[in-house]
Amino acid sequence: MKVTRITNLSKSSIAVAVGFAIANSAFANTIPVTRSESVSVSTKRLPSEKTQSVSTVSSFSEKVTSQMNTQTSRKYMENEHFADASTFPMRIVNKLNDNPWRTAPNLPIAAKDLACFYGVPSYRDPVDYDVNTTPVTVTADSVSGNLLDKATQKLVYKGNVVIEQGDKKIKSDKAIYSGKDKTITTVGDTSEFSAAEYTVTTPDKVVSHLDEKVVELGYSRFVLNGAMLNGTALKHVLDNKNGTKTFEKATLSTCPIDKRSWHLSSSSVTMKKGDSFGDAWNDVLYIGKVPVFYTPYANFPITNKRRSGLLVPSAGFSTSKGISYAQPIYLNLATNYDATIVPEYDPDHHDMISGEFRYLPLKNISGYIKGTYISNDPSWETQSSDKTRWFVNIKQDAWFFDHDLNVNINYSKVRNDDYTYISDVSQKAIDISDSSLLQSLKVSYAQTHYDLSYEMRKYQNMYTTTNYTSFRPFAMMPQVKASWYNVHNSFSYTIDTEATNFNLDKMRYNKQVNAQRFHVQPKINYHVYDSYGTTFDLGLTGYLTQYAQSDLQYMPASYAQKMGYSSYSNNITRALYQFEAGAKTTLERKVLDMNHTQTLEPEIKYQYVPYKNQDDIALYDTTERYDDYYTLFSSQRFAGIDRIAVLNSITVGLTSRILDVHDRETFRFSVAQAYDFVEQRVRIDSTDDHPKQHRSPIEARVDAMPTEGLSIHTAARYDPLDSKIYNFNTSLKYTDNSGFSAGTSYRFYRKGNYLIENQERADLHQIGFEMNLPLSPRWRLFGATYRELEQSYNIDTKVGLKYDDCCYTVTFLYEDYMKMNWNKMKHKQNKLFGVQFELKGLFEMGVSGIADPNGTSTHYIPSLDLSNLNR
Known part of the structure; x- marks a missing residue:
């Protein structure tokens, strides 16, 4: 019964959304504009047969809803084996092609949160027009007044009033034009001021001063079109002459406007045309109705432009060692150069600092330099009294002649004789070949019938040959x-x-x-x-x-x-x-x-x-x-x-x-x-x-997708002469539309494991399980575990419990994975516990040491991704 109601609501929602999108033209941008001092006003009667937008919306929505809910349509759509049935909803939604709903480039609404923000208008690209020559058009059901009356000089517009210039609109039940005061004032229960990037509604009047180029609104609610961000203001002033927007006694949140778990309150917020950042004074962060943070001043981004400052920190907790904390610092050095520096405290390695410098000197040259420095690592077991450790990684890509000529640099290095750095210190995005760090410079040139390449490649060995049967490449x-x-x-x-x-x-x-x-x-x-x-x-x-x-x-x-x-x-x-x-x-x-x-x-x-x-x-x-x-x-x-x-x-x-x-x-x-x-x-x-x-040996493999959401893979290598299976691996994963997924895997390799303790080979038997289990629309339990059966030890176990609200998430995480001590030639278990907290669009506290806090990928093994037979 519950499923039926949701299905009916979904169809109705699609119908209303389709009708709304077709009937409404693009919302306009609140770009500050100027008008000429002389204002000419003319009126004309629209043809009576012109269909009104509201009736068009209602008619179309009712027809689509009715058609989609007929018994014939229901049966038609339930038959998943007919191509026409599978495309039936898409053919209706394709009506949106002329006016599609779009997310905003900043703070876009995630697909899983669309239901939370139902009714948010679509984002539109601002339209560039000449404000001095583009007329201000007012349409209404009726108009009355006398501009020749010097005492009043008024026109009164009533019924479905739309005031429009370029791509900006003001909608109201009634509007009054005063030629004497050079103003247009809306009157009615609700007025709406819409723009390409945001929409404002107010129960108070909207006064547009034509000479001063100022628009004043009383108490208003605003929402960024296609975005999560919304707010309220006791007073809202748009000064088009100076290019500023001012909000007095404003609130701001990325929660749905009628269900706020948190919000920011400011005494005043100002944004100016041409600036990349806005200013807010006397800011208070509320969780529910409880104030938890105050700052007298805040500067926030209003475009995609970057600015130096603190980024979201991450923290973790190890049951055996304590708390870790990292605070990233972002440096916007130039439009094509930036850097991130991360001071960090780790319970194993103590004080650390990492950094990444990114550069794009030309459109065809890009790269980065990464590094980590540990001043004194107490966990490093070395005969030297100097326990300084470091790592550097340089990557650069350059292309010339329309990508025919390419130059690539990939260089990684650690301190000499620091063989255990990679296993001791988690380092992302590095290339390792046969237990060695890659150091490469490659130049390649490709044409239709030939290609050339020149490469200089070295390696830094990461295992001492005295402890491991390897040799330097x-x-x-x-x-x-x-x-x-x-x-x-x-x-x-x-x-x-x-x-x-x-x-x-x-x-x-x-x-x-x-x-x-x-x-x-x-x-x-x-x-x-x-x-x-x-x-x-x-x-x-x-x-x-x-x-x-x-x-x-x-x-x-x-x-x-x-x-x-x-x-x-x-x-x-x-x-x-x-x-x-x-x-x-x-x-x-x-x-x-x-x-x-x-x-x-x-x-x-x-x-x-x-x-x-x-x-x-x-x-x-x-x-x-x-x-x-x-x-x-x-x-x-x-x-x-x-x-x-x-x-x-x-x-x-x-x-x-x-x-x-x-x-x-x-x-x-x-x-x-x-x-x-x-x-x-x-x-x-x-x-x-x-x-x-x-x-x-006989090589065989099976890949199957017997039902929707179920994938199976099996591969084996069997030698009939000695009746032995040399390799065998199988995995199965099921995923449904509710977000539930479960998978299992098993792999066997004869003599495929290497025992470091006695330098002998052994069979490899590994089994794994993973699951994503929605407990409710907001709660989700996920986890994975992998175990080596032959040697009876845990490889990796991870469990997470996540609460995902429309405007915040909380995730409790636990992971226990095997870590190799190369000096003692023994395995040990590393246990981590952490809590990840996010106020969507504002702040996120991460968990240090856990690579994937939202999914089933573990420290060593990624989530199952079986072959898609139709990819």
Whole structure:
């Protein structure tokens, strides 16, 4: 019963909104204007057959409401399987195209709060017009008076009076024009002054002084069109001559005007044309009817322009350590330069200061510099007495020649030997590769048939090799790439080239190791057949690589196995080729209710690459690659070109989809397996035995959306020869229109976990749950938990309880996540508790240490986001 009432109200609301938007013209902006000293007045009778706006609104609203509530329309809209039914409301709402409702650029009304602010007028762009030549037009049902009577010189307008100039309007029941006083005065129960950016209503009279260019209103209520902000004023004066607006004894709030949980009260508020900020005096913040804060003066923004000052602070509480607090300070240095400085106290690291400087010197150059400085970190376990820690990150993007030429800088660094900084100190938006910080300068140039790139890349290792089985990655100083590609009839051509100089500092005898790699890879593809859903392609690729690596003699012996070589040659030239042939077809049939379509898409591919012993080539930037359905059809069995796999294989795959009546995909199943006619003798670790089996594990995956809001994903890697599942992951998520969502996930990787304590591999078994549960229209409970089953420890648990009112929110948060102590090689739990409070549009107190205070993303794992089959 409750649902029915809400549905009926929604339809009625749509109808009224549509009618209101069509019947009303744009609200006008309160731009200060001037008028000429001489005022000419003329009157004329409007055609009697002109339809009035109110009757148009009422008629249209009644017709739409009636039509949408008929039994036929209800049944029509309930059938979600007909495209016309799903577009029926949209076709009605499309009537708004000529006059759509819009949110304001400042303090816009959020979609979830639209019901709270029902009736707020639409925002309109101000219209630029000449105030000296644009006439003031007054329309009404009737007009009477005598301008020739020198004693009075009055005209009296009655009934639906609209006074208009440009895009500004005053509406009233009655208006009196005085030629003697040069005024227009409205009389009636309610007068409305509307503008593009805000609307004012008053029960008192509105007096417009034509000579002084001043409009006076008594007690009034005002609302920013399309925005949350609204207020009241005992007196409201618009001085168009001086370009000022003054509100006496004013209140201001972002709550609905008839339901204020909080408001600001000021003795006087002034705004001036051309200024970016307004002034308010004797300001008091009320929570309910209780004053909680006072300031004699406040300066507030009225445009998008920025100003230096304090930003919203954040605070957090740890049950084991205490309170953390951060106070951001914003610095508006120039129109294209600004900065944020954040002094902070953290119970773990004590005094910290972070900063970010952003710059846009030219429209094609932008970037930022971030940094964090900790003067004395008591939590850092180091042998040095100096416990100063710091971090810097520089990013810059520049483009030239219409984005054809791009220059990118990405540089991150911490103090030398501070291997645990990233795990100890939460740092956002940094790029880490193989436990190392990226330091890169890249220049790229792209054209229709070729592209070029030049990159210098280094890394700062974030793990000490004495405690972790890792090694420092090679720097590329530099790497130059060039590619050319073209198409001619059924042929496509590609040539990829690369020249890279690898180096590694401070190896044995304090030597720098240098190695060079030159690579050329031409490819030609012939599109043999493409018709009726069937394709057949042939391809031929060449690999020519030359290495100069005599400096490997300076590498420690322990690096040989890690870098994949048992012995090495100073100069090596490797020449290989690949032949491939692939075919795919798509078959369809009608299934289920004969309105669904099932496809059957078999795919087969043959690949041949001859064997070449590569055990004397080091692994400079190559590693193992995770296999799935799609990689079985790729010739790149390794991530990188230092190893090229021997192939004489056939890969067979099958994909089946189910499409609904709208051809939207609701189910997809894929399975593939490769058969190698030869043993795979090319390997990453030169000491590993090459696999004897010829059949690859079976790769399978399922993605499904069986009902609205329900998504399922499953993927597995199964080896039938030893009857073992090597990888398996599955996740399920359900979301409905009420805001409820629930999801679960599980993943298993055989030998996919690394035990730091004893440097052994173990199976990975992880399970997770997440939920968003609306308890009422205002209360919401959300949380997520993830646990490692094999080693029996909690990865991350988070719980939040949120109250969301029209004008404020309160969120209680708790999170308990695993944190690694790299010095002691042990896990420990870090527990946080915090309260986030927000007065919408005014103030927000955040929670330090909790990345997503409003959702189910945790410290380590983001919220489930399953594949959208129709994206």
